[in-house]
Amino acid sequence: MQNKIKLAKIISKIENEHPDTEKILNDVWHNVGSAYRIGITGPPGVGKSTLVDKIALQLSEQNLKIAIVSVDPSSPFGGGALLGDRIRMNELSLNPNIFIRSLATRGSLGGLSVKTQDICDVIDSFGYDIILIETVGVGQIELDIVEASDITTVVLVPESGDDIQSMKSGLMEIGNIFVINKSDRDGANSLETNINSMLQLKKQYKNSNDYDIPVIQTVATKNKNIDLLLEHILRYKTKLKQNNDWFLARKNRIENKINELITTHLLENFWSDERKSIIQEHLKKSNYFDNTPYQIFHKLLNVK
Ligand SMILES: Nc1nc2c(ncn2[C@@H]2O[C@H](COP(=O)(O)OP(=O)(O)OP(=O)(O)O)[C@@H](O)[C@H]2O)c(=O)[nH]1
Ligand SMILES: [Mg+2]
Incomplete structure (x- = not known):
């Protein structure tokens, strides 16, 4: 508990761009690098938080330390949590293996990935095995999260079938795993067929022998297929490590961070x-x- 409070305070400092930020990040750096960063994105209300909670609970039973970071692009409040989320956060944070935190973007989308990244680095240094980053998929913000994560899970619902064509260049491009949540509703099977044929086309077009992207139907509220989803998420980590992509993602993040620091510095001086x-x-x-x-x-x- 003591550690969680300490972590929460450090995150607030980073969030508010406190002058200590640089020192904090320098001090923790040698302990950063082992947490698996899982991005969960998708349209509003598809059940992302419910899924994240179930995933976190299952993993915590395996005695893993889990952090949940929800990035809320719309909330004007400091801390960013809506009432429902606050109640949920209180429940989850009673679990000694789970740390939960919500970040408000305060209208400034630029630099979100870098800030989220800094925050994830600190969480990582506190010994968390897995960081679940939830965000609503609305354009730029979801791309920021892709950059901050090792894997992107795109969550849809059966009703998403109607606008799947328009998602071709957005959410469809970034998913390493697709989840059709609320599959207790009509239309889950036909959405699955649609997504699979789109993924097939993409594969042919890119002529790649990549890992087949899984499409998984879940009912988060009933815990249905959460274990299957987790199995795929963990399998992806093994693949990342085998391909050296695990290291590449970290290298890209460091490079982007340095570029960001240089750009900010040059602009301020200019x-x-x-x-x-x-x-x-x-x-x-x-x-x-x-x-x-x-x-x-x-x-x-x-x-x-
Ligand atoms: N029928 C059904 N309802 C679900 C399922 N999963 C979540 N819900 C409900 O859907 C509603 C929204 O769930 P959330 O988990 O808050 O969705 P979200 O995607 O995090 O929402 P935002 O963060 O606001 O975008 C809640 O009332 C959930 O209980 C499911 O599998 N089936
Ligand atoms: Mg949510």
């Missing part, structure tokens, strides 16, 4: 008062057509 006033001058209506963006760009670069 926008001196003088440069800001030059650009404002050029953007005045009366000067609008005098210079092209390229010309202004070079002018700004040449300011000492």
